[in-house]
Each structure stands twice: as structure tokens, then as C-alpha cells.
Amino acid sequence: MSSVRTLVRIVAAESVGLALLWVMVAVLHISALIVGFLDFAAMSSFVIGFASYLLVTHLLLNGWLVRIFWGKIRRRVAILLFVTFTIRLYLLLLRVRHAVVALRGRDQVVSRLEALKARYAISVxxxxxxxxxxxxxxxxxxxxxxxxxxxxxxxxxxxxxxxxxxxxxxxxxxxxxxxxxxxxxxxxxxxxxxxxxxxxxxxxxxxxxxxxxxxxxxxxxxxxxxxxxxxxxxxxxxxxxxxxxxxxxxxxxxxxxxxxxxxxxxxxxxxxxxxxxxxxxxxxxxxCSPFLWCYTLYSTALLVYGLLVNLHYDGRATGLYHAGWMCTAAAWFLTCRSVDEPWTDTFAKIPLHLCFTVCRIFLLCAVAMGGLGNVAILYLSAKALGYLALVGEIVYKKLRRNVRLWGDVVDRYFFDKTLVMSYQGGESVVCCGWAVWFHVCRPSEHSFVLLVAVVLCQAAGMIYLNFVKRFLKEPLKNPVRILMMAxxxxxxxxxxx
Structure with missing residues (x-):
């Protein structure tokens, strides 16, 4: 009985938390645009880019979700949700409804069934x-x-x-x-x-x-x-x-x-x-759960860019942009996971995302202040060296030690380059080099702070990467858990x- 109640509470907290997080992200995005429009002379590049991205992305996301769930939602409701860009909120609230029924249920079997429906609610x-x-x-x-x-x-x-x-x-x-x-x-x-x-x-x-x-x-x-x-x-x-x-x-x-x-x-x-x-x-x-939140990573990058533009022009909305990118990044942290992944594994990976992904986003946005051409070169060079380091490790182990890395079908399926030392090391070397170049070309207090932050974050991330696998349960690598999931x-x- 206690295990069922624990499952119900976890699913309920997850469902309610993600629904509230969507509302917070939406409010902060709209607020960032309104503040940007009020200071359009200084924030024009951010406002145009962010508004265009949100409009196109939400049209595509909501249109695709309406197409997927067209036969499962009444047509008038589906059209209204599409026009108001709220079909994703509707699906998240559907999870909440099942979670509430599970919490209120006194029958153990009914509560577990409703909790499972809440967990898999955003599925066709x-x-x-x-x-x-x-x-x-x-x-x-x-x-x-x-x-x-x-x-x-x-x-x-x-x-x-x-x-x-x-x-x-x-x-x-x-x-x-x-x-x-x-x-x-x-x-x-x-x-x-x-x-x-x-x-x-x-x-x-x-x-x-x-x-x-x-x-x-x-x-x-x-x-x-x-x-x-x-x-x-x-x-x-x-x-x-x-x-x-x-x-x-x-x-x-x-x-x-x-x-x-x-x-x-x-x-x-x-x-x-x-x-x-x-x-x-x-x-x-x-x-479709990952599909609902796929826009959050790029929204985080654009909000970081808006923050740096606002700081450059001594704007008064710094706190709003800070809250915006942090909340959007949190949404990405908590949703780039499989529906069957335990929350312990998700939280264990958050320091890696902070040290690597978020830190590199700040570096990209800082470089973007000097022109988009440098951003493309930085991004492509980091990815290229990361993949070259990965390929080099695989080939070296195969030729020198006759070890086939990720040769098992289960390891290949659950491959996550965030947890690969060689890949992250290659990207970190490029990012540190660009941070040095940025400070040398544009010496200032901000560039020095960025340089120190990038170097420290990459070093901390590489150190943590050595220990994070000890904290991961990775239950779906256990065939019994696969059967239980089925x-x-x-x-x-x-x-x-």
C-alpha cells in the first residue's frame, strides 16, 4: 500500500509542478516581450528574434499537436486551443486530472491505475x-x-x-x-x-x-x-x-x-x-512529452541574449530576464528525460547541464554581441571537436584494445553524449579557447568574469562527470524493469x- 501511495504522490507532484511551470514560462516570455517593446530602440534585435521564434515555434508545435490529438479532442475545443496556443497546457492539465483522481481514490488498485494514466497521459x-x-x-x-x-x-x-x-x-x-x-x-x-x-x-x-x-x-x-x-x-x-x-x-x-x-x-x-x-x-x-518542451532550450538562449543586451544598455529589466532564462532552463532540465526515467537520475544530471549547456549558452550569447558569424564558427567548431574526440576514442579502443565501445544494443539505445568524457572534453577545450579569445579581443570586466566562469564551469563539469555515473540508477538497463514498464x-x- 505504501509503495502505491508513494507512486501516486510522485506522479501528482510531477503533474502539478510541470503544469505550473508551463504557466510561469508563458508569463515570463510574454513579460519579456512586453518589456522589450517598451524599450524597442535598445532591444529591437532581441524583440524581433524572440517574437519571431515564439510565433513560428508555437504555431508549429500547436499545429502538430492538434493534428496528432485531433480525434481525441472535440473539434471546437481543439480549434480554440490552437488559436490560443494552449493545447500543451490542456494536455498537462489532463495529467493533473488523473493525478487528482489517484490522490482521492481510496482503492489501491484504482489509485495505481489513475497514477499510471497520469504518467502516460501525453501519449497517442x-x-x-x-x-x-x-x-x-x-x-x-x-x-x-x-x-x-x-x-x-x-x-x-x-x-x-x-x-x-x-x-x-x-x-x-x-x-x-x-x-x-x-x-x-x-x-x-x-x-x-x-x-x-x-x-x-x-x-x-x-x-x-x-x-x-x-x-x-x-x-x-x-x-x-x-x-x-x-x-x-x-x-x-x-x-x-x-x-x-x-x-x-x-x-x-x-x-x-x-x-x-x-x-x-x-x-x-x-x-x-x-x-x-x-x-x-x-x-x-x-x-509526446519531450515534444511539448522542445522549444525551451532555444528560448533559454534567446533570453540570455536579451539579458546581455539589457545589461549592455543599462536597462532596468535585468531581474525579469534573469527570472525568464532561469525558469525556462529549469523547464528544460526537468523535461529532457524519458517518462520512465526516475527523478533521481534527472536531478543527478542537472549539474552537468549547468556546467556545460548553460555556461556555453552564455558564451555563445556573449560572442553574438559582436556578430552572428562568430557564433556559427564557435558552435560548429565545438561540435566538430566533440564528435572528433568521440570518434577518436571509439577507434582507439577498437584498434588498440579491441574493445567495442557501446557495442551492446542496450548501451547504444541509452547512449547520452552528455555523459561521455571524450565528447564533453572536446567541446570544453573549444569553449575555453573562445573565452580566452573573446577576452583578448574585447578586454573588459564582463569578458574577464565570463572567461573565469567558463573555465571554472568546464573544469567542474569534467570533475563531476567522473562521479555522476555512480549516482545514476539507469533502471531501464535492467530487463526486469523493462517488463514492469510494459x-x-x-x-x-x-x-x-
Whole structure:
């Protein structure tokens, strides 16, 4: 009971907090524009750039969200939300409504169900249930897992923190033609080459810019114990055939779960298929939460630019611009996360974002005061050296030590360059060099403060980066947590095996 109440309180606090944060960000953005218009002579560049960015971005965001949720919101309401740019607030308040119901519910099952609905509220969902015809007792029933495979049942899917040792995670055998899972070990499925050429043609593009995909296949026996776990970066189209043999008729009596995960720009896709002897349930969710807040990072940069312009002209709205960029940055800190990521991991990464991302934004905006050309050179040079350092580390470890970094499909899927020492080191070197150049070319008290801040922040960030992984739980690297996530999403969709 206490675990359910804890879940409900966390989801409720998250839902209410993000809704209030959206309102604060909107108020501060509008206030920054109003103040800028009142001092248009000095703030013209900021006002034109910020107003244009907000108008175009919110038109695209709200238009795309109306298109996605058109069939789920009444048309008149959807049009009103689009005109007022408030469809994102509507979706956030939808989470709050489910959270309030969960808090008020006295039934533990109902409260947990409403909390799960609140967690996954900002998703486009499709689900189906297909029932199988009843079978006679004479039909032979067998497991898909060969008896020779030794598995431990010491853990169960109810233990969210179960270690990985009881289950040997193998590679999912996917048929190359049908893209269906094959259980026979003697049949060759798709195998990923491990050559150096594949490193450049596939691995790097997948790590840096490609759409990341991950699939897990779970088999549970009659006691609901996990007896098989496998994964792959290929998304299978379906589970193995339920009918194992026709002569005599042999039916699989295991419970299969197929969890397909995919990450794209601003979107998270989860497709779950669960099948037992009686029915097959499918649930597909497209999580739009990151899409709602994708504008906040660039809004932070523009507000920092407005702050520096205001300081340059001795404006009186310094406090407002400070509040604006801090609140918008906080929105970015708290939302550039997956919906299943624990808040402990999110908060552990905030110092990295402060030392690296926010500090570099201040440097970019300071350089922008002298011309946009230097900004482009700074940004491109920092990214180029960061990626070169990353590639250099991967190639060095492969050639010199025969170690394939991020070779595991799970590590590739959860790759985060914020946590990569070589990448951040490359960008930090470029940023420190530009800070020195900026102070030499334009010596002043502000440029010296900026130089000291950049150097100290990059050094502090690199030191903290050495320790941050010790604080990260990264629960979705545990296959049991993946299975629990799949079951939670099915319950939120009111579908289950």
C-alpha cells in the first residue's frame, strides 16, 4: 500500500509542478516581450528574434499537436486551443486530472491505475485484444524454451530491482525475411557485423544522429517466472507462432512479451505485444512529452541574449530576464528525460547541464554581441571537436584494445553524449579557447568574469562527470524493469494478459 501511495504522490507532484511551470514560462516570455517593446530602440534585435521564434515555434508545435490529438479532442475545443496556443497546457492539465483522481481514490488498485494514466497521459495510444478459440484438454501444450536451457527463477517480474544475474540475456533471433522472432537456435537470424567499417557506417550514425531502436523478448512460464530474455536493435514484427506443431496439434503454453522501443527527435515510441494461450494484447504508445518542451532550450538562449543586451544598455529589466532564462532552463532540465526515467537520475544530471549547456549558452550569447558569424564558427567548431574526440576514442579502443565501445544494443539505445568524457572534453577545450579569445579581443570586466566562469564551469563539469555515473540508477538497463514498464503501460491502457 505504501509503495502505491508513494507512486501516486510522485506522479501528482510531477503533474502539478510541470503544469505550473508551463504557466510561469508563458508569463515570463510574454513579460519579456512586453518589456522589450517598451524599450524597442535598445532591444529591437532581441524583440524581433524572440517574437519571431515564439510565433513560428508555437504555431508549429500547436499545429502538430492538434493534428496528432485531433480525434481525441472535440473539434471546437481543439480549434480554440490552437488559436490560443494552449493545447500543451490542456494536455498537462489532463495529467493533473488523473493525478487528482489517484490522490482521492481510496482503492489501491484504482489509485495505481489513475497514477499510471497520469504518467502516460501525453501519449497517442492504440490497443487491441484478440481472443483465441478455446482448446480441448487433448491438445498438447509445451514451452517455447528448450528444456536444456538452464534458467533461474529466483527473481520475478514483481521485483523491480532484481539483478541481471538470474537471467542470461541473449540475442533475439529475428527471421531476416518475415522479421518474426524465431525460437529455434539452429536457425540463423539477423546478426550485426562487428567490423571496423560497420563501426563507421552504422554504429556512429546510430549513436550520434540515427533513430535508436531496442527490442526485448520475454518468456514467462506458468508460475509467472522469467525463463527467457533476449534483445536486439532490430524491431521484430511479431512473436513466434503460437502453434508449435500441427501433427499432433501442439500449442505454446508460455506467456510471451515483445517490447519494441524507439527514439526519434522529440518522440518516444513503445509497442508492446503480450500473448498467452488464451489471447493476444497489443498496446502502442507515442509519447509526446519531450515534444511539448522542445522549444525551451532555444528560448533559454534567446533570453540570455536579451539579458546581455539589457545589461549592455543599462536597462532596468535585468531581474525579469534573469527570472525568464532561469525558469525556462529549469523547464528544460526537468523535461529532457524519458517518462520512465526516475527523478533521481534527472536531478543527478542537472549539474552537468549547468556546467556545460548553460555556461556555453552564455558564451555563445556573449560572442553574438559582436556578430552572428562568430557564433556559427564557435558552435560548429565545438561540435566538430566533440564528435572528433568521440570518434577518436571509439577507434582507439577498437584498434588498440579491441574493445567495442557501446557495442551492446542496450548501451547504444541509452547512449547520452552528455555523459561521455571524450565528447564533453572536446567541446570544453573549444569553449575555453573562445573565452580566452573573446577576452583578448574585447578586454573588459564582463569578458574577464565570463572567461573565469567558463573555465571554472568546464573544469567542474569534467570533475563531476567522473562521479555522476555512480549516482545514476539507469533502471531501464535492467530487463526486469523493462517488463514492469510494459505491464504498467498495458494497465494504463486498461489492457492486460
Amino acid at each position: 495510444e492504440n490497443s487491441t485484444v484478440v481472443g483465441f478459440p478455446s482448446l480441448s484438454a487433448a491438445v498438447k501444450r509445451t514451452s517455447c524454451v528448450p528444456l536444456s536451457v538452464e534458467t533461474s527463477t529466483n527473481g520475478s517480474q514483481g521485483d523491480s530491482e532484481a539483478p541481471l544475474r538470474p537471467w542470461v540475456v541473449t540475442e533475439t533471433n529475428v527471421d531476416a525475411d518475415t522479421k518474426l522472432i524465431k525460437m529455434s537456435s539452429d536457425e540463423m537470424g539477423e546478426r550485426e557485423p562487428k567490423s571496423l567499417s560497420h563501426l563507421f557506417t552504422r554504429d556512429l550514425s546510430e549513436l550520434i544522429a540515427g533513430r535508436k531502436m531496442l527490442s526485448f523478448h520475454f518468456i514467462l512460464d506458468a508460475n509467472n517466472d522469467i525463463i527467457h530474455v533476449s534483445n536486439t536493435s532490430t524491431l521484430p514484427n511479431g512473436l513466434p507462432d503460437r502453434v508449435r506443431s500441427t501433427s499432433p496439434l501442439t500449442i505454446c503454453n508460455d506467456t510471451h512479451y515483445l517490447v519494441n522501443l524507439a527514439r526519434a527527435l522529440g518522440m518516444r515510441f513503445v509497442a508492446i505485444a503480450a500473448r498467452n494461450e488464451k489471447s493476444c494484447v497489443t498496446v502502442t504508445q507515442t509519447n 505491464k504498467d503501460r498495458m494497465k494504463a491502457a486498461e489492457k492486460s494478459i
